[in-house]
Amino acid sequence: MAQSAPLVLRLMASSVTAANRAGKIIRDIMSRGDLGIVEKGKNDLQTEADRSAQRCIMASLAQQYPNLLIIGEEGTSNCEVPSDWIVTDCDQSILAQQCPPEYVDVNNKDVVVWIDPLDGTAEYTQGLLDHVTVLVGIAVKGKAIGGVIHQPYYNYESGTADLLGRTLWGLVGLGTGGFIPRDPSPGKTILTTTRSHSNNLVNTALEAFQPDDVLRVGGAGHKVLLLMEGKAHAYVFPSKGCKKWDTCAPEAVLTALGGKLTDIHGNTYEYHKDVEHPNLRGVLATARGMNHGLFIDAFTGKGTNKEKLLFNSCRLADSIKNYGLLQNDVIGVFSENCLEYFEPILAALYLGMSVTTFNSNYTVDELKYVANLSKPKLVFCSKDCVSTILATFSYLSTLPKVVVINSDENYKECQSLNNFVTLYIKHNFNIVTFQPVQVDVKNHVAFILYSSGTTGLPKGVMLTHFNINALLAMVxxxxxxxxxxxxxxxxPFYHTYGLFLVFMRIIxxxxxxxxxxxxxxxxxxxxxxxxxxxxxxxxxxxxxxxxxxxxxxxxxxxxxxxxxxxxxxxxxxxxxxxxxxxxxxxxxxxxxxxxxxxxxxxxxxxxxxxxxxxxxxxxxxxxxxxxxxxxxxxxxxxxxxxxxxxxxxxxxxxxxxxxxxxxxxxxxxxxxxxxxxxxxxxxxxxRLKELIKYKGFQVAPAELEAMLLTHPDILDAGVVGIPDEKNGELPYAFVVKSPNSNLSENEVKAFAKEKVSIHKQLRGGVQFVKEIPRNPSGKILRRILRQKIDNLKAKL
Ligand SMILES: Nc1ncnc2c1ncn2[C@@H]1O[C@H](COP(=O)(O)O)[C@@H](OP(=O)(O)O)[C@H]1O
Ligand SMILES: [Mg+2]
The missing domain is CATH 3.40.50.12780 (ANL, N-terminal domain)
Structure with a gap:
């Protein structure tokens, strides 16, 4: 062996021969017919071939690199193996390559080798032999940089022994070998995903992307091969289950070719010795030339589209119905703006239920008041709003079920949207046959929204389907x-303005x-x-x-x-x-x-x-x-x-x-x-109710505010009337001045004197404040300003 070659190159070269040898063991065991299957976990098999192939690779590498850390899928293996299982020769074509400069000085302690001796075990046991690969991944300082993928059954259907099996490799910074890379054809979206470990999450994500085709095949190695040979655009597995040994080698080879493998959110996985083995955040791999970010957006909810919205809202509607809600029940949404916001809204409208949207800034007192008006039985809540709604429970006449819309997992003992749908959707639900219910358009309440609390307490405004249709048609x-x-x-989406603005865009x-x-x-x-x-x-x-x-x-x-x-x-x-x-x-x-x-x-x-x-x-x-x-x-x-x-x-x-x-x-x-x-x-x-009356003259606060805003040093202003025995009310101004301004109260009054008629003078006074309190739609909260004056008086 060329001891002078850098460790990374030698390791790659030894991995190729070891993987080839393991491949032969896998074939031998299959042809003997006794696979010795044991079930490691749910849906997770191990055969005699997995065990033997791992021992072969481990023993071969350990003999040549005694101080190297090797982690294998099948745990620590006994390295006492038949002597013909130990291969110590190196693949010469790799040794002849130029090591990328960044890896020339890599030494033992920087390296972890990740082995999956038989990727696609389920398929191996079912005779889908071309799905099977042997994977040896080399991680340096936690990064997957080198990989060997051996296919023991490549070409096995051709029946020609000398074409049977092949080995591909890739080293980041150097390139790939053992196969001819191809790019998938543009203009189409072909996805590949698991064949034997599917679940609802996987299916939902795939369908939302509306691919032209989905190739369900076994093994992470095999799926990445499809990307590298131009047969698929992306490998999508938005679920836990895959482990570091499944992805280390495929990631390295794909990266060496110019593709990308990350978790489903676009974060790279680490492969150093202390990492947890499961890839808990799923796998997203894209072929060379693909926009990885676009796939992330499509699958993680950083973006959504009308197909996904339709799909999710129909599924949610079915789940709400099976949960037990009836037509005319009320569904609440209590959340800041988020991508999921309209899923429960649309679902409720399909079902002929009414939707109520709560201001996400509501305090417990405010929420309990409006929730007791509309009495929702199910509230879709964001993580940030969960504590508030739970704190209202002891005051509510109807206790709602709370479902968290922006969390993958249950949160504060409330079910996540995904888990709610998974639990309640009918197993044979079919979006194609899903039908919204008929409602009496003129009378049926589609939305219950709360009218601005600027005057008096909020009231629940009932808007019918007819109201909404009239608005949408017109605008x-x-x-x-x-x-x-x-x-x-x-x-804010909970408010009429934000709500219908987005509603129109959805349409x-x-x-x-x-x-x-x-x-x-x-x-x-x-x-x-x-x-x-x-x-x-x-x-x-x-x-x-x-x-x-x-x-x-x-x-x-x-x-x-x-x-x-x-x-x-x-x-x-x-x-x-x-x-x-x-x-x-x-x-x-x-x-x-x-x-x-x-x-x-x-x-x-x-x-x-x-x-x-x-x-x-x-x-x-x-x-x-x-x-x-x-x-x-x-x-x-x-x-x-x-x-x-x-x-x-x-x-x-x-x-x-x-x-x-x-x-x-x-x-x-x-x-x-x-x-x-x-x-x-x-x-x-x-506004009528906010008119200030000075000696019987009407003074409009908005007019005074507009006047004050024309002053170059005034950033914002709010005006209210303060009661005055003699004159009825006196206009009083709260003013936000520019940070470096020396403006005085008297100067503000003098400015007003010049600008407005006699009965509109700021006789009540002027007070400088940091900000003018406003409700989310921008209306000045005058009762808060009046309270400030009352508080001031109380102190005097
Ligand atoms: N739900 C699950 N349970 C156990 N293993 C899973 C799993 N989902 C994925 N995997 C792992 O991910 C690898 C690729 O899976 P898939 O073929 O379904 O895409 C499998 O490798 P092995 O075949 O080496 O066990 C398996 O280890
Ligand atoms: Mg595997």
Whole structure:
């Protein structure tokens, strides 16, 4: 033996001859006919061939490399073997190769050899002999870098003895030998996976990818060979079961060829001596030239697509039904934005159940209040929300089952979505024959959403299928939104705005970038990288885009139109935004949960500063006098009322409050004050209930806030009325000033003096604060501001 060759090359060369010898043992035992099968574990066999082949390789390598650590599938082996099982000659063609420089100085203690003496044991026992391989993997400092794959039965069907069996090898940095590599044909997706160790998880993942073909074969070695010979694009096994000895050699050979093998999330496995043997996070291997990342996205839920959504939601629907829920039961979703969010929603809608979505920031008190209104029997919850819902249990009149939607394993004693489906889905479930139930579209409640808590306590708004259909038909077909464009899914999915924004995208299958929370850099990078052109925001995001200096570090030149809803946006922010981002326009829209999101919007080709646009099709609007209730003409402010297919069915279990907002003629009284101009463009002036009355004059806080925001040192402002014996109420301003500003309270008051009429002066006072409290849709939480004033008074 050429002792002068580097250890790694010698080891590769010795592994080739040892694997060949083991292959002959495997054939001999098969031809003798007595396999001596024992069951090591569930679905895990061992034969005389496994044991003997391992002893052969172990003894051969141990004799030549006495200090080397060798780990074999069949445990520690007795190295006393027949002398003709020990081979110490080396494969000369490998020894003649140039060792990659990074491995020239590798010594014994850096190396672990991983042996699978007979990969594809199940297939061996069943006579599928071409699935069988002998694997010897060489790991250096924990990385799989060298591999030998021997196929004892290669060509066995041809019957020609001299063509029987072959040995392939690969060394990272050097290349591969023993076979002719081929790339799989582009434009198709052929997957390979386990033949004998399949389960639901594996099947779901495979079907979600809609492959052109799936090759179910035995052995990790064999499957990687299919990738290297152009017969499959990816090897997908999203389950535990494979071990380090199954993947070390295949990974090394595949890597040497330019392919990739990782766990199902894209992380590489380590192969040093102390690693756990099972590959708990599954296997994903892709052929040379494949986009490994794309496969990861498809299989791990970093991305989803409409096929996967349809597939998962139908399966979930079947499971919910078998769990025992009935039509008209309520299903809850309690989660921050995530990819799985719409699976339970769609499942519930197919089943004619109502869906309620809870604000993921709810405290125990808030959640128990709304959960007692809607009484869900099953709640799909994110990991982050589990503790809150469990803490409400002692206060709930109906105890729901909690299923965790974003965990593979059960979490805090709640079942994971996967486990729930596995347990309850009918074994013969067939997506092709699955049918959604028929519902009474006009009356059946599809969603129970909670109307903004800005005034009073939340109420459960019942929206019917008819409401939703009316909205979707109008927005998608009516030219009000470019639903084909990629959207940012940052607005909370539990809220009308975020919910229906994504719903529309699901229907037209356009892309949504799902964001769990606002992080300024991530948000701006997403706008830049996904070249967002139509952006939906709430005022607080509009302020951020208009005022934050980080914005200048990103290329947002793709942005054309910003659509703002949820709360009024001041004209000055509109103007700043347009100028700063070089926008075509900012389009404000108006609606509320009680009106299924939309009432007023700009058509794509129409825009007027400060306006919320025109009345949406099929909706009637009137502006009524606040005192007499009479309908008003143009340019007169009054309460905005609307009627039509978007108006909610009512508040759940609350006929009194329903009657207060929907009158006998079906008009929904929005509590918002608005007027329209000669062009029938509408302008929201304020919320009725928040009007400040100073000496009988109406003062709109939103107007004062907009005024304050025109000051260069003011970042945000919130105005409320404080009670005053003499005058009724006095306007009081909470102001967020720029970090380095010296602005004083008196300067703010003086600024207001210049800008607004006498009865709108900030007589109540000015207080500097770090931030203005807002609800998720951007509305200022005025009752929290009022509390601040009460607290202040109490201290004095
Ligand atoms: N559920 C499971 N139980 C036991 N072993 C499993 C398994 N799933 C995969 N494996 C291991 O992964 C290897 C390849 O499996 P598969 O052919 O199913 O893709 C098998 O190698 P062996 O055949 O050497 O035992 C087996 O060890
Ligand atoms: Mg194996």
């Amino acid at each position: 998608i077909n009516g030219g009000y939104s470019l639903t084909q464009e990629t959207a940012i899914g940052l607005l 037209v299958s356009s892309k949504v970038i799902v964001m769990k929370r606002f992080e300024s850099h991530v948000y701006l990078k997403a706008l830049q990288d996904y070249k967002i052109s139509y952006l939906h925001v709430v005022p607080s995001l509009a302020y951020f885009l208009a005022k934050n200096e980080l914005v200048d570090s990103y290329d947002l030149s793709s942005l054309k139109v910003v659509i703002c809803g949820g709360a009024p946006l001041s004209k000055s922010i509109e103007e700043t935004l347009i100028k700063r981002l070089n926008l075509e326009k900012v389009r404000q829209s108006y609606g509320m949960t009680e009106s299924t999101l939309g009432v007023l919007s700009h058509k794509i080709d129409l825009f007027r500063y400060g306006s919320c646009g025109i009345v949406l099709p099929n909706i009637s609007i009137k502006i009524i006098d606040l005192n007499t209730g009479d309908a008003l003409g143009p340019n007169q402010s009054g309460e905005l009322c609307c009627r039509g297919p978007l108006v909610m069915k009512g508040y759940i279990n609350d006929p009194d409050n329903t009657k207060k907002v929907i009158d006998d003629e079906g008009w929904l009284h929005t509590g918002d004050v608005a007027y329209y101009d000669e062009n029938k463009l509408f302008y929201i002036v304020d």
